[in-house]
Amino acid sequence: MKKILFVCSLAIMALSVSAQNLSGTTVNDRIGHGTDSIEVLKALSIYQEAYKRQAYEEALEPWEEAFNKAPLAMVRIYTDGAWMLEQLIQKSSDQAKKQEYFDKLMKIYDQRLENLDALNSFATPKTTSTKGNILCRKAYDYYYFCPTVDNNVAYKMFKEGINDMGPNTEGFVLYGFIECSYNRFLQNKTNNDIRQDFIQDYMETNDICERLLDQAKEFAADSIVGDPTSEDSTKWETQIILSPEAQKIVDSYQPVQYKANELFVSSGAADCDALERIYSAQVEANKTNLQYLNSVLAILSNFECDKSNIYYVAADYAYQINKTPEAAIAKASKLLKGDDVNGAIQYFEEAISLESNSAKKAKYSYAVAALLYRQGKLAQCRAYCKKTLQYNPSNGGAYLLQASCIARSATGDNLTRSYYYCLAVDYCNRAKTVDPSSAVKANRAAENYAAHFYPKSEAFFQGIKAGQKVSVAGETTILRLRN
Template identity: 30%
Template sequence: MMKKIIFALLVLVATSASAQNGITNDFRFGQGEDSLRCIETITIVNVNLNNKDYATAYTAWKTIFNEFPVARVDTYTNGVKLLNELIKKESDPAKKSEYVKELMNVYDQQIKYLDKLQEITKSKLSAGNILGKKALSYIQYYNNAPVDTIYSMLAKSVEMEKGQSEYAVTERFMKYSALKYKQDKSHGEQIIEDYLNASIYIVEVLDKYHASIERSEKKYQEEGNPRDSLNAIGYGKMIDASRISKSNIDAYFINSGAASCEDLSKIYAPTLEANKDNIEYLNKVLSVMSMLKCTNEDTYLTAAEYALAIEPTAKAAMGCGYRYYKKGEIDRALEFFDQAIELETSITTKAELCYKVGLIHFSLNNYGKARAYANKALGFNNKYGQPHILIAQCYGAANKWSEDDVMNACTYYLCLDRLDRAKAVDPSSKREADKLIAIYSKHTPKVEDLFMRGYEAGRSVKIGGWINETTKIR
């Protein structure tokens, strides 16, 4: 059977006696006897990889890697897998070091022959993505590598891939930018630029996964294929991981001490007037300062007005909203906030803007409107925990719907429902949710008081008034 398979594959390749490796011609398996040897060796690699006989697979793989570098795309994915396994099992430091060097060479050679490899795969590869993977491996195996070396690899990868970068690459890029700033304070302006780009790109990654999960869930509902349901679960996990990366990106920048709100104002204020017609520059100022919560700074507010005069954008509208909010003109501020939500194109950012507007209404004791905006945020991103927490806080702050205080205390069951939901959909909200759960749990009704009113654990109870929701006695 194996001979028949090999013969069938040989029909696809040339039978000339001249040995070639596909670099200078179209014979990627080689020619003549070389083509037979190539295909037999590929079979040895695959069989032994499946059997986890990595030593035997490695010997055969090296032949393909060195002599037939464009025979198959999986020469490179197999190489990464093999070498990682060999590195993990190797106890001799010298041999381990050689395997690590060889692993780096796998990434380099894959990039070198990328154009040829692109011709034989439907899944298009990119040099930036491969370089990002190399950087992650470099970090893993070279503990004392110079920060500059790693930063340069990551920066080049992220510059090439932008919003298509893997979330782990974007996160490490920000980490090493912060480490570089720690060593070299002249990196100050660049770390701000890096933070701006990393923040934009990680949101694009989140948007991509949100769109993917939505497609998979819709397809599952229409066709009932379990694979689509599993895909949706997988994308959900990617969203959770990407959200953690997003938080880490913020933390790396903030903890670097590279720029306080005052520092940013000192950097941008002197150049603002000269750039008042430069929408790209103004949007950059708005993005960086809003990410660092510097929205009360005059520099930010002025940049927002300049930007809105040129082009209505979400960033500019949000900035003008903050300006009017600071002046106490709340209704005018809310108009701009609504405009910002309408103009924003990223569903992740739309959800965050809705949540922020909900917080403003909460601070004004407009609990019904706060809940409405929180629910609007969940409509854009149902994996977002903060809106659930906000709704719980609204219920906890305005729980007087009955003349019976015991029934009013049942409102706290709804608070707990929302907080449990926040933790379930968004692990990053767990700490805050748990703190509130500890508080609200102390205010739920006593068992004997509920019993006197005909209620027991597990029974549903309708919370009236503006809340108008049903919960269960716990």
Template identity: 25%
Template sequence: MKKNFLALLTVAMVGTGAVSAQDCTTTAALAYDAAKAKNYEAAYPKLMEVMKDCPKYSLATYQYLERAIESKIDKAEEGDKGELVKELIKVWETRLELYPEKTKAGKVYSDIAQLKYDNKLGDKEELYMAYDKAWEEDVENFTSPKALYAYFDLVVDMQDAGDKNLQDVFDQYDRVYAKIEKEENDAAEALAPLLKKQEDGEELTSKEEKKIKNAEINLKNYSMVRNALNGKLGARADCSNLIPLYKKDFEEKQGDVKWLQNANARLSAKDCTEDPLFIQVSEALHKLEPSAKSAYSLGQLAESEGNASKALQYYNQAAELETNKSDQAKIYYRIAGNYKDKGQYGQARNFYNKAVAAKPSLGSAYLQIANMYAKSANSCGTDTFTKRAVYWLAADYASRAARVDPSIASNANQAAASYKGLAPQKSDIFQSKYKPGQSITFGCWIGASVKVPNL
């Protein structure tokens, strides 16, 4: 009797499970169809039902539910958004828990933090900790420009309220700024070969065109955030604040390599090089632990004293020692500037190219090369037409500068337009021996070629 009862119970349970699975399939199909049609009002209750009864039915449940709740939030009155926000957070957290391999933790946690920030859910400390969780759990996928700015913005506000000190602000600035530079470099590196292909007149696939568009959007957004960070830091990073901050601790900290490195980097970045404190910090650091930073600082000192050759020795030493690509690019850029000022354009270009290789988003290096090409137009062509053709090459580099670095896009595009105006026009090409698509090679230090455009 007992055996028969268990058999009947098993059949009943299996039957119930089958019905439940069928119900989920039917409900999910209706919900997904409505969501695909962007009928989120109809999709929402069914999606919630699927998440509750069959949480692991499909990742699509959470993808559509996110869109449905975001739609409801957009339409809700300000006072009615709180519960919807909490609901959306729950959806994100559940997705991360059930589908960790298909969900980026850094993005989820930074999105949660941003949602709380935008809707003022929590005090500044709580909001900061929400962003900090994203940073600590998965910094690789903490990439939202808006979230990165908010993460820094909160520390500044907390310092203003007396809950953080100035060094906390500097430390936060350094790590967020470094993250932004990394994302810019990644975007510019992905963009470079596609721009080269485009400049060479090769046909791009729709996928490649989309990649270019996305990379340029990302570069523009990160550039805006970088400028906003500097604006928010504002007067806090002026020499008038930095020098007293580090001077009061120098005697105690002059044997602390880490402290000296931080002080040296901050004073160097803001060109606070004329105060005796900078000399003390630089020499103490170089004595304890010769490094790229200390060598660079001694180069700055030599340059400020008018000893250009000694400065270049230190700068080259700094570049060789530097392991951070972004910082290495800055050193190469400074070396290039020294050679450019001396009129040694070939050497200058070598170092500007090294700077770009280290930091692909450094558009100012391209712009400097464009400027040197333009200045050499009269000396690097063989006749009037080829001399003016040098400006096409200059324009190409100026345009590239604008595309990889939106922060200088306005000036770079103006320069490109100016160079194009100085280059041969359509009537000049028609009257010349050169045809559109034909390459012109330049002598002297340039040693490069440009294709005659089809105007």
């Protein structure tokens, strides 16, 4: 009877304090005092000792006693409990046991949400949490540990949590979310609403990853000074080493971006014919809804469906309402289809001036640079490449395009012409330094340019040595020689 009364009193206390500020309190304060509270402290001690030894089955019973009787004792009850139950679910081969463990795991998240304000009031900065964070973790554990997972249920959980967390969503959560959205789409390929959900989920996931990865590249902890005289071209340029914090971001979000791209490519969701069928009627119905039109333009452009009729229709409607970057780009695309390059460039320039996102400004600037290169306007092309790099210093393509301009500009005798190719190689090295994904293209281009270096056999008799500084095209480079 005494124990029943104690449990009831603890439950009442939990309800009353869940909305109170418990800052400055100790575990003893939050459990209470007396004989029964000693039992809870004993349970805490026993489970923590077993937890340290990774004896999770042994730890489960005392942990559950503390969890049920003293839900506000400490935040660790929730995090330790979730970890233990995840391990037990994976280890067990008994389906009934798996379900039992899973039900307890879900209860942890529900109870933590109920007591969130009270728990946060005494938590440290490291253990303080948010509703969105807990919902995301619950969704992740439901998706991966539920014995009979329902993709629609998991999807709804993920969306609720991610909508709350936004760009702060953790990498592992995004990984689970995009996989869940993908599987939900595979089960409902004929459902256009679910197809649109998956497309939007992919774009949002990719945007979060791209933004964080771009930010990470800005933080360099160290660098390895390049050696221009080395025979190994990979050592010519200074190599940037990311800080541990930046590397942690890359390790968390790069695999997510790779996974999202892999799933999206394999899904076939962005088939242009399918997208045109989906959006044709909807664009007409939303021709005065600028937000919707811009969303359609972004989706069609992202999946290289920007030469479809519906893309141009949406662009015209959007441009009539308001001159936005998306609408201007669409107008440019339409003109390019008709080979009106100069007209297209004007709309690209308008998009750059209207756009506030640096990454998109860089993308549009690079597009103009590429068009100018095709026209042979090399000086203007380089100017737009430099503008691209102002907006996005990690754009390796802008360096490679400048390298092409420099090589294409080579004039003079063989020695003077070789200076241009040395400078072009410098730009190739810069490309792969700031953008490792461009390394293959950069190395291939550098090899082609190196074939035009001045020969050592002729340099020897002229007293010319590799490694000396030379000026060309208004810049300084290091002379390199070929065998």
